[in-house]
Amino acid sequence: MLELSLPFLSLTCCHYCQKRTLLTASSESYLWAVTIITSRAFISQAILPTLPKFSLLFPVIDLLDHSPTARAQWDFTVRDSFSLKLSQPFRFGAELFNNYGPKHNGELLYGYGFAIPNNPVEQIHLKVRFGEAAQWELAQFNKPGVLPFDLDPQLCEEPFDNDLLFRPKGSPLGRYRNRVPCLAACPPQYVLSNYQAALRQRVIRAEAVQDPSFPGTRITLATIKPFYAFIQRRLAELSQSRSAVSSPQNKKQRFASIYRDGQLKVVRSLHDELSAHLNSVRTSDASPKRGILTTTEALKTLKQFSPEHYENFKTGVRAGWPNFDVEEDIEALAATAEEFLVWALLLVVMHAVAS
């Protein structure tokens, strides 16, 4: 057998008939075929509705590139043809575009090999796994008098999507219905899941929440917290990624940068929105309203108004956790692993003092 090495295929030929064989094609050939199909194929349903859905290549129709603003119409005649219509004036030499639908840059890059600067429908994608048991549990929340934040009950009824898309303010796709503006960025299944966890942590039954459309500041904040943490992590990773590379040197790097920067822009927008919300519920000297305060602020308040209790508290924490000093770490408490513990102990102490 003759071995031939070609730029893109590794083939073996029989020297009798010089024919090539599929069996010895390379995995790169397979990747090539996968990419061609996923980037260029159309779904069969409209033209062959009686068969189970599958992908098929439509030669020449698939030559038109994508533009999110192209006005395109796809008409299928069953078992016959695919007609592509455009509402676009012809200008000599100007490219004609198809419209693959509103896709964020992750879909465009992975599926088609390009990304659009300032993609108007850019979103943050998160893949999760809602098992059957989890889905069943969350479905118990989809009842009048239980469903929180005025979530859309219809969306909560649909099969739980494991591909979550978070949308910034002003997204032309609209946001998800939610009484809390910063949570409107989140798919309802995600909000429900965090809400369920917040109630479980506090040993509160969903039916016991008096007004689920606004279940109170603490539960609302507990529902927001995982989202905030997720956005903070993404922001840190993307910012770090951006600063770690030089200017793109080729097309692939350019598209990758466009995608990354688009994600960064949306993540920053979500982060700013969340931060603004958290600041709005912070307590302050200027405002007499009740609000949230950090563990650091609570300790400083205790130190200011009851120095003796503060010293006793410090001593008590050191007795139980000799390697941790409340005074030393007071400013950076939020960054330590002990913060939640200190907060819990502080609540106990304050309750005892108040009693």
Added chain:
Amino acid sequence: MPPPPHQLHGQAAHAEPGTHNAASNPAYSDSNPRIRQLVDWFTGAGGWLHPDVRIVQDEAGGFHVIACSDSDTDGYQLVAKGHIRSTLSYLNLDHTQDAVPNVTSPLQRLLGKIPNHILTYLFLVEQRILGDKSPWEHYIACLPVQETMTTPLFFSEEDAAYMKGTPVYNSLSAQKTALFEEWEKARSFMVKAGLSDEAVYQACDL
């Protein structure tokens, strides 16, 4: 059952530039024989392209569709129409149907044994290998090759670093592994189905 477009385009395929066919098919560039062959094959299979539309090839080798006149339009106008008989998918291997042309291939033995989408991938690889023996020869000749592909599966580590921190980056390694395993599994099915080299050679005698 209509024959595959490979045979249908016999009449148009030999048209010379400046002939009636060239005038009635302005959608190809006379200086690019690959485009002319593609368009002739496409229209021979029942496809249609707007007379003010042209297929061009850029410097990087990619194909695009451009307008070759100035005209305004009210509403939507038909720009291109593709006939089902020019399509390519696993369905061409299924001789129990007549919606698309039947193609004879050893891969028919895998119908119902592997997922249809994987069979479509294998079928496309096979048709590419067949070269001028494939009914889709002129279409496949215009498809991008690996070197020009810009999907993340073809990114080097250096390229991928430019999207570190994104979901596509985070899932890339797992995707590549999964696809490689899928390919290996497909090959094992081909072997089990008796797709020996000899059988493939016989099928190549089209």
